[in-house]
Amino acid sequence: MDDGHTGGCVCGAIRFETSGEPLRVTICHCTWCQRRTGTAFGTEVVFETHQVRFTGAAASRYRHVSDESGRWLDVAFCPTCGSNLGFTLEAAPGLRTLPAGIFDDPAWIRADRHTFRHVWLRSRRDWSDLSDTVEKYERHFRS
Numbered sequence: 001m002d003d004g005h006t007g008g009c010v011c012g013a014i015r016f017e018t019s020g021e022p023l024r025v026t027i028c029h030c031t032w033c034q035r036r037t038g039t040a041f042g043t044e045v046v047f048e049t050h051q052v053r054f055t056g057a058a059a060s061r062y063r064h065v066s067d068e069s070g071r072w073l074d075v076a077f078c079p080t081c082g083s084n085l086g087f088t089l090e091a092a093p094g095l096r097t098l099p100a101g102i103f104d105d106p107a108w109i110r111a112d113r114h115t116f117r118h119v120w121l122r123s124r125r126d127w128s129d130l131s132d133t134v135e136k137y138e139r140h141f142r143s
Contacts, residue, residue, distance in 0.1 A: 007103040009083035013057040016085075016098065022047050025100065025109060030120035032064065036075065036084070037099075040128030041118075044086060044097035045109060052096055059085050 008015035022045045033042035059076040066073065069091070076085040086097040100106050118124075 005103050005105070005108060007098065007106075008056070009078035009081050009085060009102065011078060011081035011083070013080045014054060014059055014078050014083075014085060015056050016052055016054045018047055018098070019051050019053075020047075022051075022109075022114060023095070024115040024117055025111075026097070027116065027118045028120055029118065029122075029124040031123045032066075033120070034123070034125070040125040043100040045100055045103075046095055046097050049088070049094050049096050052098065054085075 003021070004017050004019045006015065006017050024046050026044045026046055027041050028044065029041045034040060036042060057079065060079040062075045062077070064073045064075060065071070071090040073087050073089050075087045077083060078085065083102060084099050085102065086099055088096045100109050103109070
């Protein structure tokens, strides 16, 4: 695949390659993504399905049905290490997401090159802000 990027799960059982540029990067602040990621939001790189090719072990899947819209979302994950491998949505056929953090080198994902969207801001957590009122460290504070 030309002009692509690679990545995979933590244990290496599942790998992927992408081709071409993503459609956008979505940063979702909904409470479901907070539970799914264990943090303040999910950062998903959105591709057309044909732009992503998986290799290695078969992913496991979990279907979540939204309590608000009633539509499904199928989450893929590694059955060995549990790494999140993105999802597909009933509401967006032909698209699939990949979490930004599972790329081998996610430095190519940049707001000055790609469209970034923050969604479900009504559930955004204030504690995820990097304002001047919080301590910030380039490495761990004990380093």
